[in-house]
Amino acid sequence: MAWLRGIIRNGLSGIEKYKYGKPVSELQRELGLDKVVRLCSNENPWPLPESVMRAIGVSLEKVNCYPDPQSYRLRRLLAKKWGVSTGEVIIGAGTEGILHSLFHATVDPGDEIVCPVPAYPLYRVAAIAAAAKFVEVPVEEGATLDIGRIMNFCTDKTKAVIISNPGNPTGKIIERDRMLLLAHELDSRQILLVVDEAYAEYVEDPNYLAGIELFRDIGRIVITRTFSKIYGLAALRVGYSIAPKTIVEAYDKVHPVFEVSRVGQYAAHAALLEETFIKDVRLKTVAEMTRVQRRLADMGVSAENTQTNFLLLKHKKSEDIFERLLQEGVIVRKGSDLGLEGYLRVTIGLPEENDVFLSSLKKVLTQVV
Numbered sequence: 001m002a003w004l005r006g007i008i009r010n011g012l013s014g015i016e017k018y019k020y021g022k023p024v025s026e027l028q029r030e031l032g033l034d035k036v037v038r039l040c041s042n043e044n045p046w047p048l049p050e051s052v053m054r055a056i057g058v059s060l061e062k063v064n065c066y067p068d069p070q071s072y073r074l075r076r077l078l079a080k081k082w083g084v085s086t087g088e089v090i091i092g093a094g095t096e097g098i099l100h101s102l103f104h105a106t107v108d109p110g111d112e113i114v115c116p117v118p119a120y121p122l123y124r125v126a127a128i129a130a131a132a133k134f135v136e137v138p139v140e141e142g143a144t145l146d147i148g149r150i151m152n153f154c155t156d157k158t159k160a161v162i163i164s165n166p167g168n169p170t171g172k173i174i175e176r177d178r179m180l181l182l183a184h185e186l187d188s189r190q191i192l193l194v195v196d197e198a199y200a201e202y203v204e205d206p207n208y209l210a211g212i213e214l215f216r217d218i219g220r221i222v223i224t225r226t227f228s229k230i231y232g233l234a235a236l237r238v239g240y241s242i243a244p245k246t247i248v249e250a251y252d253k254v255h256p257v258f259e260v261s262r263v264g265q266y267a268a269h270a271a272l273l274e275e276t277f278i279k280d281v282r283l284k285t286v287a288e289m290t291r292v293q294r295r296l297a298d299m300g301v302s303a304e305n306t307q308t309n310f311l312l313l314k315h316k317k318s319e320d321i322f323e324r325l326l327q328e329g330v331i332v333r334k335g336s337d338l339g340l341e342g343y344l345r346v347t348i349g350l351p352e353e354n355d356v357f358l359s360s361l362k363k364v365l366t367q368v369v
């Protein structure tokens, strides 16, 4: 059967399988635990509004039929929200699904996708899966993004630069001036800027520049957003993108036709109308983040503030702490899985979940030092 190996595309050796956070059921099986707290995937833990649950119920009445491949109702609502035309909106199977199809639609073999790292690991997967060369621009810990340096990594083979704003795993925003500079520099070199704004709705910093402003100003950029984070619909796999018409048309040729389920479309539509819920989740997350940070400081653990729904804990024994927290039934994310050695990334959960994390960490810290 050795020939089967020859069937696999050579380029795929450049991709490692995505290291996802451990599912609750897996840890329960492994350790025979009843209660597990999962703070590793930056989901929104707060209960969904009634209207969203109702919409999900209604959508289930027709699961025998294919969903609307255009997600038209949701697309129209998003176009209205952002003041763009429906032809400038993509609805896809989460940011992940959108990036795969976007790169399939834009990359010719050997084209380069440039990305400052550490970055969300799926950028690399999506780029290489589309036969691009993934070019990493290393950014030193704590350093601000050097736009000149990114531009130096771009060549005449560069198709796109992809960044997340706010960043994962850093949790930081790229300030307004820097974003403007990056967008204009790339546009002048005819390189597409792709901005992943998965955490945008959590941002409080007034120095944040939402990609939509750049889209209105320059037009030739792609913004992705998701219903997986603050909207609380990670399981339903819905994301969207604001993009130039030419790109949307190309995307429409390659993406899986029925990629967004009817349940996802209905739930996302209802969630988008729940502005009070979104604001409420943001405020509760910020309040919890502040509380957790204070408790961490009391334990002598430094945790950087972020503009997202996760905290970054710095500790020289982070790997050991990660393993010991698992034994306590608490799943967080190892920085080393995300290119951030010496850190743990911890999602802000419900107050009671955060308390379990804090008390487990307190216990674990006595074991590692």
Ligand SMILES: Cc1ncc(COP(=O)(O)O)c(C=O)c1O
Pocket: 041, 042, 093, 094, 095, 096, 097, 120, 164, 167, 168, 196, 198, 225, 226, 227, 228, 234, 238, 239
């Ligand atoms: C920066 C970033 N982009 C995208 C995603 C995933 O989005 P989706 O669920 O829409 O595929 C995540 C999830 O952790 C993320 O951190």
